[in-house]
Amino acid sequence: xxxxxxxxxxxxxxxxxxxxxxxxxxxxxxxxxxxxxxxxxxxxxxxxxxxxxxxxxxxxxxxxxxxxxxxxxxxxxxxxxxxxxxxxxxxxxxxxxxxxxxxxxxxxxxxxxxxxxxxxxxxxxxxxxxxxxxxxxxxxxxxxxxxxxxxxxxx
Amino acid sequence: xxxxxxxxxxxxxxxxxxxxxxxxxxxxxxxxxxxxxxxxxxxxxxxxxxxxxxxxxxxxxxxxxxxxxxxxxxxxxxxxxxxxxxxxxxxxxxxxxxxxxxxxxxxxxxxxxxxxxxxxxxxxxxxxxxxxxxxxxxxxxxxxxxxxxxxxxxxxxxxxxxxxxxxxxxxxxxxxxxxxxxxxxxxxxxxxxxxxxxxxxxxxxxxxxxxxxxxxxxxxxxxxxxxxxxxxxxxxxxxxxxxxxxxxxxxxxxxxxxxxxxxxxxxxxxxxxxxxxxxxxxxxxxx
Numbered sequence: 509x510x511x512x513x514x515x516x517x518x519x520x521x522x523x524x525x526x527x528x529x530x531x532x533x534x535x536x537x538x539x540x541x542x543x544x545x546x547x548x549x550x551x552x553x554x555x556x557x558x559x560x561x562x563x564x565x566x567x568x569x570x571x572x573x574x575x576x577x578x579x580x581x582x583x584x585x586x587x588x589x590x591x592x593x594x595x596x597x598x599x600x601x602x603x604x605x606x607x608x609x610x611x612x613x614x615x616x617x618x619x620x621x622x623x624x625x626x627x628x629x630x631x632x633x634x635x636x637x638x639x640x641x642x643x644x645x646x647x648x649x650x651x652x653x654x655x656x657x658x659x660x661x662x663x
Numbered sequence: 664x665x666x667x668x669x670x671x672x673x674x675x676x677x678x679x680x681x682x683x684x685x686x687x688x689x690x691x692x693x694x695x696x697x698x699x700x701x702x703x704x705x706x707x708x709x710x711x712x713x714x715x716x717x718x719x720x721x722x723x724x725x726x727x728x729x730x731x732x733x734x735x736x737x738x739x740x741x742x743x744x745x746x747x748x749x750x751x752x753x754x755x756x757x758x759x760x761x762x763x764x765x766x767x768x769x770x771x772x773x774x775x776x777x778x779x780x781x782x783x784x785x786x787x788x789x790x791x792x793x794x795x796x797x798x799x800x801x802x803x804x805x806x807x808x809x810x811x812x813x814x815x816x817x818x819x820x821x822x823x824x825x826x827x828x829x830x831x832x833x834x835x836x837x838x839x840x841x842x843x844x845x846x847x848x849x850x851x852x853x854x855x856x857x858x859x860x861x862x863x864x865x866x867x868x869x870x871x872x873x874x875x876x877x878x879x880x881x882x883x884x885x886x887x888x889x890x891x892x893x894x895x896x897x898x899x900x901x902x903x904x905x906x907x908x909x910x911x912x913x914x915x916x917x918x919x920x921x922x923x924x925x926x927x928x929x930x931x932x933x934x935x936x937x938x939x940x941x942x943x944x945x946x947x948x949x950x
Binding site: 509511527528529530531550551552553555558561564565566567569570571572574575618621622636637639640641 | 664665666667668669671694695696699700702703712714740763764765766767769770850851852853
């Protein structure tokens with residue numbers, strides 16, 4: 509079954525036809541070419557596909573594309589749309605919070621959604637916030653440092 | 664993922680028409696966090712889903728004369744962060760806040776947590792100690808099922824084909840009630856419960872009543888009447904020890920990849936102690 513949906517992706521209105529059983533993750537990557545959002549476990553465990561839906565972090569693999577109708581979606585591609593890196597991206601670069609880089613888009617979006625609601629987090633709060641984002645290089649210390657650094661900048 | 668059709672009705676009449684399409688297997692659909700992986704892996708097969716999120720009342724949290732109403736399509740984070748829920752039903756907010764990760768809590772719903780009926784689900788033990796009632800509707804009408812009668816077995820509930828869970832109603836606990844939800848899992852976040860305990864105490868004259876419910880250690884959540892009776896005699900350390908042992912005796916855990924039966928039983932005792940002590944300390948501090 510095809511559904512015509514209209515939603516906002518990275519501040520741009522989009523109308524397209526999506527299949528009932530396709531996830532938002534798949535549609536973002538395959539129909540809109542936004543491959544910054546990664547496919548990890550597709551089971552809601554790893555957080556590599558974390559995007560913001562109406563500002564809240566969700567797993568793109570756990571939302572049907574048709575459910576995005578009327579909602580506001582933000583992906584990692586939006587962070588440096590102005591041509592300049594987002595403070596979170598700068599902090600990740602400066603702190604070397606990237607090893608293989610696969611978890612990075614999800615980490616960035618999780619952090620963006622989290623800092624919007626909790627701009628002055630303590631270290632253990634940041635650790636708790638990213639429990640749904642796995643880094644299999646296990647580079648968590650630098651990721652947490654980078655998010656704490658960026659928090660100073662964003663707030 | 665196997666193809667299926669998707670409908671999002673705005674009223675119950677249309678919803679039940681869709682739910683009862685002849686020759687079709689139709690599932691109610693809310694947060695998708697159980698449906699999508701189960702369907703992707705081929706465990707659940709259906710011809711269509713009926714998204715219940717636009718049905719009247721399912722996205723409401725409100726206080727009614729019968730208590731707190733929480734709609735089935737209310738998300739875990741909406742419960743965990745709700746000042747109304749925290750005001751008198753905080754143990755439910757604690758349970759909802761311990762589900763999965765932030766990303767999952769932003770999608771997973773109360774109705775889904777109930778209907779999936781995983782023994783390790785985090786909201787049912789809280790609903791047991793709060794004496795919640797589940798409201799179910801179908802084409803014939805509405806019925807109310809006490810939470811203790813809702814769960815039948817692992818992944819089996821009072822919900823029949825063609826039913827839609829509308830929400831739960833939770834009586835307001837007596838003034839001076841305090842509760843705690845304690846969950847043990849292999850890692851701190853985003854993991855399933857090995858053992859969970861919900862505790863609630865409220866004044867009864869000069870004495871105190873206690874309710875305890877265990878999750879993940881039987882096919883359904885269970886209350887522990889013997890342990891509750893011990894705490895109602897006294898909640899001093901000696902009685903807490905006895906109640907913990909009694910709760911462990913009441914539990915019927917299994918051994919699986921996550922933990923052994925023996926370990927789970929030991930942990931029922933430890934988590935019961937933790938939940939009771941936490942509740943006592945909340946009562947002492949008044950919050």
